[in-house]
Amino acid sequence: xxxxxxxxxxxxxxxxxxxxxxxxxxxxxxxxxxxxxxxxxxxxxxxxxxxxxxxxxxxxxxxxxxxxxxxxxxxxxxxxxxxxxxxxxxxxxxxxxxxxxxxxxxxxxxxxxxxxxxxxxxxxxxxxxxxxxxxxxxxxxxxxxxxxxxxxxxxxxxxxxxxxxxxxxxxxxxxxxxxxxxxxxxxxxxxxxxxxxxxxxxxxxxxxxxxxxxxxxxxxxxxxxxxxxxxxxxxxxxxxxxxxxxxxxxxxxxxxxxxxxxxxxxxxxxxxxxxxxxxxxxxxxxxxxxxxxxxxxxxxxxxxxxxxxxxxxxxxxxxxxxxxxxxxxxxxxxxxxxxxxxxxxxxxxxxxxxxxxxxxxxxxxxxxxxxxxxxxxxxxxxxxxxxxxxxxxxxxxxxxxxxxxxxxxxxxxxxxxxxxxxxxxxxxxxxxxxxxxxxxxxxxxxxxxxxxxxxxxxxxxxxxxxxxxxxxxxxxxxxxxx
Amino acid sequence: xxxxxxxxxxxxxxxxxxxxxxxxxxxxxxxxxxxxxxxxxxxxxxxxxxxxxxxxxxxxxxxxxxxxxxxxxxxxxxxxxxxxxxxxxxxxxxxxxxxxxxxxxxxxxxxxxxxxxxxxxxxxxxxxxxxxxxxxxxxxxxxxxxxxxxxxxxxxxxxxxxxxxxxxxxxxxxxxxxxxxxxxxxxxxxxxxxxxxxxxxxxxxxxxxxxxxxxxxxxxxxxxxxxxxxxxxxxxxxxxxxxxxxxxxxxxxxxxxxxxxxxxxxxx
Numbered sequence: 189x190x191x192x193x194x195x196x197x198x199x200x201x202x203x204x205x206x207x208x209x210x211x212x213x214x215x216x217x218x219x220x221x222x223x224x225x226x227x228x229x230x231x232x233x234x235x236x237x238x239x240x241x242x243x244x245x246x247x248x249x250x251x252x253x254x255x256x257x258x259x260x261x262x263x264x265x266x267x268x269x270x271x272x273x274x275x276x277x278x279x280x281x282x283x284x285x286x287x288x289x290x291x292x293x294x295x296x297x298x299x300x301x302x303x304x305x306x307x308x309x310x311x312x313x314x315x316x317x318x319x320x321x322x323x324x325x326x327x328x329x330x331x332x333x334x335x336x337x338x339x340x341x342x343x344x345x346x347x348x349x350x351x352x353x354x355x356x357x358x359x360x361x362x363x364x365x366x367x368x369x370x371x372x373x374x375x376x377x378x379x380x381x382x383x384x385x386x387x388x389x390x391x392x393x394x395x396x397x398x399x400x401x402x403x404x405x406x407x408x409x410x411x412x413x414x415x416x417x418x419x420x421x422x423x424x425x426x427x428x429x430x431x432x433x434x435x436x437x438x439x440x441x442x443x444x445x446x447x448x449x450x451x452x453x454x455x456x457x458x459x460x461x462x463x464x465x466x467x468x469x470x471x472x473x474x475x476x477x478x479x480x481x482x483x484x485x486x487x488x489x490x491x492x493x494x495x496x497x498x499x500x501x502x503x504x505x506x507x508x509x510x511x512x513x514x515x516x517x518x519x520x521x522x523x524x525x526x527x528x529x530x531x532x533x534x535x536x537x538x539x540x541x542x543x544x545x546x547x548x549x550x551x552x553x554x555x556x557x558x559x560x561x562x563x564x565x566x567x568x569x570x571x572x573x574x575x576x577x578x579x580x581x582x583x584x585x586x587x588x589x590x591x592x593x594x595x596x597x598x599x600x601x602x603x604x605x606x607x608x609x610x611x612x613x614x615x616x617x618x619x620x621x622x623x624x625x626x627x628x629x630x631x632x633x634x635x636x637x638x639x640x641x642x643x644x645x646x647x648x649x650x651x652x653x654x655x656x657x658x659x660x661x662x663x664x665x666x667x668x669x670x
Numbered sequence: 671x672x673x674x675x676x677x678x679x680x681x682x683x684x685x686x687x688x689x690x691x692x693x694x695x696x697x698x699x700x701x702x703x704x705x706x707x708x709x710x711x712x713x714x715x716x717x718x719x720x721x722x723x724x725x726x727x728x729x730x731x732x733x734x735x736x737x738x739x740x741x742x743x744x745x746x747x748x749x750x751x752x753x754x755x756x757x758x759x760x761x762x763x764x765x766x767x768x769x770x771x772x773x774x775x776x777x778x779x780x781x782x783x784x785x786x787x788x789x790x791x792x793x794x795x796x797x798x799x800x801x802x803x804x805x806x807x808x809x810x811x812x813x814x815x816x817x818x819x820x821x822x823x824x825x826x827x828x829x830x831x832x833x834x835x836x837x838x839x840x841x842x843x844x845x846x847x848x849x850x851x852x853x854x855x856x857x858x859x860x861x862x863x864x865x866x867x868x869x870x871x872x873x874x875x876x877x878x879x880x881x882x883x884x885x886x887x888x889x890x891x892x893x894x895x896x897x898x899x900x901x902x903x904x905x906x907x908x909x910x911x912x913x914x915x916x917x918x919x920x921x922x923x924x925x926x927x928x929x930x931x932x933x934x935x936x937x938x
Contacts, residue, residue: 190779197767542763545724547752547780663725
């Protein structure tokens with residue numbers, strides 16, 4: 189085909205210039221591919237973090253207002269249980285009445301990060317116009333401690349008791365497709381089912397199970413009750429998923445509100461919401477905020493903005509510096525390609541004038557020039573994709589695990605015994621830090637975009653040349669250089 | 671073939687308007703060989719561009735086979751050039767990256783001729799100019815004379831009605847010049863071409879049936895053959911064309927014969 193022959197011969201003639209243009213485009217496209225792949229890797233890591241926290245399919249999470257902290261020295265709220273050290277040794281006090289805690293095992297299952305929300309609100313949220321589904325859950329912490337007999341008595345020399353804490357999530361077994369258990373994979377045994385609603389059964393996180401040598405069929409104690417482990421679940425990231433999942437009804441029955449000392453029946457502290465469509469998420473957020481003004485309403489987007497740590501820094505680096513660097517290099521490459529193509533056209537004025545004299549239409553000559561530019565662009569694109577994949581592989585190989593930290597609540601309250609006999613309280617760090625392996629991969633979509641960019645670069649450069657050819661009058665073209 | 675009526679071509683040079691061709695009225699018959707002489711800058715190449723549809727007149731009409739080139743749309747003029755007009759340039763104007771055969775083939779591209787037919791016609795054209803064995807050579811690998819032969823093959827491969835030659839021997843030595851002119855004369859006779867040849871060389875001009883001299887945009891034509899064809903010129907001995915130097919097909923043009931025909935009227 190004459191078009192190809194002519195194109196090939198011309199590119200061979202100005203091979204050095206063609207290589208220069210192709211390399212410029214390759215550099216720009218390689219950067220785009222690498223940065224896009226890295227961004228996608230970081231975004232995936234962030235998404236995994238969020239999924240591990242809230243499960244798949246959840247667009248909006250509603251959590252109860254965090255309980256207020258005690259002020260040290262202030263009177264505890266009515267019904268709250270206090271562990272105190274006094275001259276007579278360790279004591280447990282409730283509503284002003286104290287009794288010795290010596291030799292006692294204290295085991296509480298209570299919400300620590302989020303305040304309770306009435307379960308009727310779950311149905312109210314589910315009934316909102318733009319909500320597809322809503323399901324409640326209880327995020328609780330089991331704090332167990334065995335008090336030595338002589339602990340706190342002068343001269344006893346007893347070491348302070350070591351509390352045993354783990355996180356328990358009450359899961360609505362009739363809606364298992366949402367919530368924190370939905371993102372996990374059952375490694376052994378089985379998941380919870382709707383038949384388990386009133387059973388003392390638990391699914392244990394694989395990390396916790398490994399540390400505590402638990403497997404399906406074993407027993408665990410939750411709030412002083414024996415639960416059978418029916419399955420081991422692995423969450424997408426090994427950060428801080430709940431240690432155990434139990435049926436919501438059981439969590440409500442066994443959990444106590446530390447402020448009132450009452451059970452959590454008909455209460456949840458987290459509502460997982462799926463919007464009718466992705467575009468409705470902000471509307472849903474606003475509707476829920478109106479319905480539950482004291483609750484915290486979080487979307488995946490707002491949660492993502494709270495993610496800190498190296499994953500977040502990497503995302504910023506990829507999005508800001510990487511994106512702008514790619515755009516700048518691409519613009520420079522396109523500009524150089526366009527200028528060199530115009531220069532090449534200027535040098536070939538007599539050639540094009542001759543072709544016009546032979547009866548070639550301007551469009552045919554322009555197509556020839558654009559064909560040459562696009563061919564260079566495709567070569568540049570191919571090299572660019574190869575460079576981009578190599579760059580992504582290098583990042584994949586040398587990038588350390590990223591860490592993502594996210595605050596999941598405020599005002600978690602833990603009371604501890606103070607040496608002076610008074611109660612002390614503090615607010616521990618309630619930040620989840622997750623180690624995220626960064627997997628950079630080049631997708632077919634990125635390659636398609638890269639090839640389209642290369643073709644666009646070629647078309648742009650060729651169009652500048654074509655514009656010049658279109659304006660060329662054959663007599664002038666022949667006279668100018670003759 | 672051609673009927674030019676009151677053709678004027680003006681160029682703008684800054685604020686000045688320069689007339690390249692003024693009020694030119696001319697008839698060129700089918701199969702006629704017209705040589706155009708004149709000093710540099712007096713409008714010879716402009717006239718050739720106007721005849722080839724490479725430029726449009728400022729006023730007047732240029733009828734080619736009944737069509738006014740001045741009024742045709744660009745794509746229509748392109749079509750006329752592609753089918754009916756062959757060009758030969760002083761500097762050969764071959765595409766340096768294409769072989770001899772591919773340069774000749776380029777003239778057939780606008781005609782959308784099938785590849786096999788293109789190759790057949792290219793081979794025949796190169797054969798007719800004696801370059802069958804050089805078809806794969808690039809222009810840079812050929813002498814000036816050979817390059818001009820390729821250019822002639824390119825001009826003739828589409829079997830045009832008109833051949834417009836702008837100083838075709840201007841870049842050649844004398845021997846090669848004679849060789850090229852002999853070739854042109856032979857092809858003109860054999861194919862019944864209308865040949866308009868711009869030249870500074872009086873010896874070459876005198877081989878034509880008529881000689882026109884351009885001076886300050888005006889053309890003065892000498893010689894009386896306004897209608898004879900190349901075929902007709904060959905067949906009727908004693909015509910004006912022969913008196914003006916129509917080469918005898920049996921007797922190739924030689925340097926000696928051309929020099930004897932040359933006069934002191936060389937204009938450059």
